Amino acid sequence: MSAKTWTAVDNYIVSSLLEADPILDAVLAANRDQGLPAIDVSPAQGKLLSLLARIQGASRILEIGTLGGYSTIWMARGLPAGGKVVTLELDQHHAKVARSNFERAGVSDQVELRVGPALQSLAALASEKAAPFDLIFIDADKPNNPNYLTWAMRLSRPGTVIVCDNVIRDGAVINKDGRDANVEGARAAFSFIGGDKRLDGTAIQTVGAKGYDGFAIAIVE
Secondary structure, eight states, rough: OOHHHHHHHHHHHHHHOOOHHHHHHHHHHHHHTTTTOOOOOOHHHHHHHHHHHHTTTTTTOOOOOTTTHHHHHHHTTTTTTTOOOEEEEOHHHHHHHHHHHHHHHOOOOGGEEEEEEEEHEEEHHHHTTTTSSSSSOOOGGGGGHHHHHHHHHHHHOOOOOEEEOOOSSSGGGTTOOOOHHHHHHHHHHHHHHHHOTTTEEEEEEEEEEEEEEEEEEEEEO
Protein backbone atom coordinates (compact mmCIF):
# COMPACT_ATOMS: atom_id res chain seq x y z
CA MET A 1 0.00 0.00 0.00
CA SER A 2 1.13 3.55 -0.65
CA ALA A 3 0.36 7.10 0.43
CA LYS A 4 -1.41 7.51 -2.91
CA THR A 5 -3.79 4.66 -2.04
CA TRP A 6 -4.32 5.98 1.50
CA THR A 7 -5.26 9.40 0.14
CA ALA A 8 -7.59 7.89 -2.47
CA VAL A 9 -9.37 5.87 0.22
CA ASP A 10 -9.61 8.97 2.43
CA ASN A 11 -11.21 10.80 -0.49
CA TYR A 12 -13.65 7.91 -0.90
CA ILE A 13 -14.56 8.04 2.80
CA VAL A 14 -15.19 11.77 2.61
CA SER A 15 -17.24 11.58 -0.58
CA SER A 16 -19.29 8.68 0.77
CA LEU A 17 -19.92 9.78 4.35
CA LEU A 18 -19.42 13.53 4.67
CA GLU A 19 -21.60 16.18 3.10
CA ALA A 20 -19.94 18.84 0.95
CA ASP A 21 -18.99 21.72 3.24
CA PRO A 22 -17.99 24.98 1.53
CA ILE A 23 -17.44 26.65 4.91
CA LEU A 24 -14.81 24.15 6.03
CA ASP A 25 -13.26 24.27 2.57
CA ALA A 26 -13.01 28.04 2.97
CA VAL A 27 -11.42 27.60 6.39
CA LEU A 28 -8.66 25.44 4.95
CA ALA A 29 -8.22 27.86 2.06
CA ALA A 30 -7.88 30.77 4.50
CA ASN A 31 -5.27 28.84 6.46
CA ARG A 32 -3.27 28.25 3.30
CA ASP A 33 -3.61 31.86 2.17
CA GLN A 34 -2.38 33.10 5.54
CA GLY A 35 0.69 30.86 5.47
CA LEU A 36 -0.32 28.45 8.22
CA PRO A 37 1.33 25.02 8.06
CA ALA A 38 -0.85 22.33 6.48
CA ILE A 39 -1.04 20.22 9.63
CA ASP A 40 -4.78 20.36 10.30
CA VAL A 41 -6.59 17.11 10.95
CA SER A 42 -8.12 15.57 7.84
CA PRO A 43 -11.88 15.96 7.18
CA ALA A 44 -12.47 12.35 8.23
CA GLN A 45 -10.50 12.92 11.43
CA GLY A 46 -12.38 16.15 12.09
CA LYS A 47 -15.67 14.28 11.75
CA LEU A 48 -14.34 11.69 14.20
CA LEU A 49 -13.66 14.44 16.76
CA SER A 50 -17.17 15.81 16.24
CA LEU A 51 -18.67 12.35 16.71
CA LEU A 52 -16.58 11.75 19.83
CA ALA A 53 -17.95 14.97 21.29
CA ARG A 54 -21.49 13.81 20.56
CA ILE A 55 -20.90 10.26 21.80
CA GLN A 56 -19.39 11.67 25.00
CA GLY A 57 -22.26 14.13 25.39
CA ALA A 58 -19.59 16.79 25.88
CA SER A 59 -20.68 20.27 26.83
CA ARG A 60 -17.17 21.47 27.75
CA ILE A 61 -14.22 20.73 25.47
CA LEU A 62 -10.59 21.73 25.91
CA GLU A 63 -8.30 21.90 22.88
CA ILE A 64 -4.57 22.40 23.28
CA GLY A 65 -3.31 23.70 19.93
CA THR A 66 -5.72 25.75 17.80
CA LEU A 67 -3.74 26.51 14.63
CA GLY A 68 -6.39 27.96 12.26
CA GLY A 69 -9.34 26.50 14.14
CA TYR A 70 -10.29 23.73 11.71
CA SER A 71 -10.48 20.99 14.36
CA THR A 72 -12.03 23.49 16.79
CA ILE A 73 -14.93 24.05 14.42
CA TRP A 74 -15.49 20.32 14.01
CA MET A 75 -15.69 19.86 17.78
CA ALA A 76 -17.86 22.95 18.28
CA ARG A 77 -20.33 21.45 15.83
CA GLY A 78 -20.61 18.42 18.13
CA LEU A 79 -21.66 20.52 21.13
CA PRO A 80 -25.19 20.85 22.48
CA ALA A 81 -26.80 24.26 22.90
CA GLY A 82 -24.84 26.23 25.47
CA GLY A 83 -21.70 24.12 25.05
CA LYS A 84 -18.22 25.61 24.89
CA VAL A 85 -14.81 24.83 23.42
CA VAL A 86 -11.86 26.44 25.18
CA THR A 87 -8.94 26.37 22.75
CA LEU A 88 -5.35 27.40 23.42
CA GLU A 89 -2.96 28.85 20.84
CA LEU A 90 0.54 30.26 21.22
CA ASP A 91 0.90 32.14 17.93
CA GLN A 92 -0.84 35.51 17.60
CA HIS A 93 -1.15 35.23 13.82
CA HIS A 94 -2.64 31.75 14.01
CA ALA A 95 -5.11 33.03 16.60
CA LYS A 96 -6.15 35.92 14.36
CA VAL A 97 -6.80 33.54 11.47
CA ALA A 98 -8.70 31.18 13.77
CA ARG A 99 -10.98 33.94 15.06
CA SER A 100 -11.85 34.87 11.49
CA ASN A 101 -12.57 31.22 10.74
CA PHE A 102 -14.82 30.89 13.79
CA GLU A 103 -16.86 33.84 12.53
CA ARG A 104 -16.98 32.30 9.06
CA ALA A 105 -18.29 29.03 10.53
CA GLY A 106 -20.75 30.73 12.88
CA VAL A 107 -19.26 29.20 16.05
CA SER A 108 -17.68 32.27 17.68
CA ASP A 109 -20.17 32.18 20.55
CA GLN A 110 -19.24 28.56 21.28
CA VAL A 111 -15.48 29.08 21.28
CA GLU A 112 -13.21 30.76 23.81
CA LEU A 113 -9.74 31.26 22.33
CA ARG A 114 -6.90 31.95 24.76
CA VAL A 115 -3.60 33.17 23.30
CA GLY A 116 -0.24 32.54 24.92
CA PRO A 117 1.94 29.64 26.06
CA ALA A 118 -0.42 26.72 26.65
CA LEU A 119 1.13 25.77 29.99
CA GLN A 120 0.39 29.28 31.27
CA SER A 121 -3.16 29.15 29.93
CA LEU A 122 -3.70 25.77 31.56
CA ALA A 123 -2.41 27.07 34.89
CA ALA A 124 -4.77 30.03 34.56
CA LEU A 125 -7.73 27.72 33.97
CA ALA A 126 -6.82 25.80 37.11
CA SER A 127 -6.44 28.99 39.17
CA GLU A 128 -9.84 30.13 37.93
CA LYS A 129 -11.27 26.83 39.21
CA ALA A 130 -12.67 26.12 35.75
CA ALA A 131 -15.31 23.40 35.63
CA PRO A 132 -13.89 20.06 34.46
CA PHE A 133 -13.86 19.32 30.77
CA ASP A 134 -15.69 16.38 29.20
CA LEU A 135 -13.36 16.00 26.20
CA ILE A 136 -9.75 17.13 25.89
CA PHE A 137 -7.92 17.16 22.56
CA ILE A 138 -4.12 17.57 22.68
CA ASP A 139 -2.55 18.60 19.39
CA ALA A 140 0.28 21.01 20.12
CA ASP A 141 4.08 20.84 20.49
CA LYS A 142 4.78 17.16 21.03
CA PRO A 143 7.69 17.41 23.54
CA ASN A 144 5.22 18.91 26.01
CA ASN A 145 2.82 15.96 25.78
CA PRO A 146 3.49 14.78 29.35
CA ASN A 147 3.00 18.31 30.68
CA TYR A 148 -0.25 18.69 28.75
CA LEU A 149 -1.46 15.32 29.96
CA THR A 150 -0.64 16.28 33.55
CA TRP A 151 -2.78 19.40 33.20
CA ALA A 152 -5.48 17.43 31.41
CA MET A 153 -5.78 15.22 34.45
CA ARG A 154 -6.14 18.25 36.71
CA LEU A 155 -8.84 19.72 34.49
CA SER A 156 -10.81 16.50 33.99
CA ARG A 157 -13.33 14.39 35.88
CA PRO A 158 -14.07 10.68 36.00
CA GLY A 159 -15.38 9.89 32.53
CA THR A 160 -13.46 12.63 30.70
CA VAL A 161 -12.11 11.46 27.33
CA ILE A 162 -8.58 12.56 26.40
CA VAL A 163 -7.36 12.35 22.80
CA CYS A 164 -3.70 12.93 21.94
CA ASP A 165 -2.87 13.35 18.25
CA ASN A 166 0.21 12.38 16.21
CA VAL A 167 1.47 9.59 18.45
CA ILE A 168 2.65 7.12 15.78
CA ARG A 169 4.96 9.40 13.75
CA ASP A 170 5.25 7.20 10.65
CA GLY A 171 5.99 4.25 12.94
CA ALA A 172 9.02 5.95 14.50
CA VAL A 173 7.38 5.72 17.93
CA ILE A 174 8.84 2.21 18.30
CA ASN A 175 12.39 3.50 17.77
CA LYS A 176 13.78 3.55 21.31
CA ASP A 177 17.11 4.96 20.16
CA GLY A 178 15.70 7.89 18.19
CA ARG A 179 16.42 11.44 19.26
CA ASP A 180 13.66 13.24 17.38
CA ALA A 181 11.90 15.44 19.94
CA ASN A 182 8.48 14.84 18.42
CA VAL A 183 8.95 11.07 18.53
CA GLU A 184 10.16 11.28 22.11
CA GLY A 185 7.04 13.33 22.89
CA ALA A 186 4.87 10.61 21.36
CA ARG A 187 6.62 7.95 23.41
CA ALA A 188 6.15 10.10 26.51
CA ALA A 189 2.41 10.18 25.85
CA PHE A 190 2.33 6.38 25.76
CA SER A 191 4.37 6.20 28.96
CA PHE A 192 2.08 8.66 30.71
CA ILE A 193 -1.17 6.98 29.71
CA GLY A 194 0.16 3.48 30.31
CA GLY A 195 1.65 4.43 33.66
CA ASP A 196 -1.25 6.35 35.22
CA LYS A 197 -3.72 3.99 36.87
CA ARG A 198 -6.41 6.68 36.62
CA LEU A 199 -6.38 6.30 32.84
CA ASP A 200 -7.69 3.48 30.69
CA GLY A 201 -6.44 3.95 27.17
CA THR A 202 -5.48 2.61 23.78
CA ALA A 203 -4.09 3.94 20.52
CA ILE A 204 -5.28 3.73 16.93
CA GLN A 205 -2.93 3.77 13.97
CA THR A 206 -4.26 5.79 11.05
CA VAL A 207 -3.37 6.11 7.39
CA GLY A 208 -4.90 8.55 4.97
CA ALA A 209 -4.47 11.98 3.46
CA LYS A 210 -2.31 12.96 6.45
CA GLY A 211 0.04 10.01 6.01
CA TYR A 212 0.79 7.36 8.65
CA ASP A 213 0.12 8.43 12.22
CA GLY A 214 -2.47 7.87 14.93
CA PHE A 215 -4.35 8.90 18.06
CA ALA A 216 -4.00 7.85 21.69
CA ILE A 217 -7.41 7.81 23.38
CA ALA A 218 -8.00 7.40 27.09
CA ILE A 219 -10.80 7.76 29.60
CA VAL A 220 -10.32 9.04 33.13
CA GLU A 221 -11.43 6.41 35.62
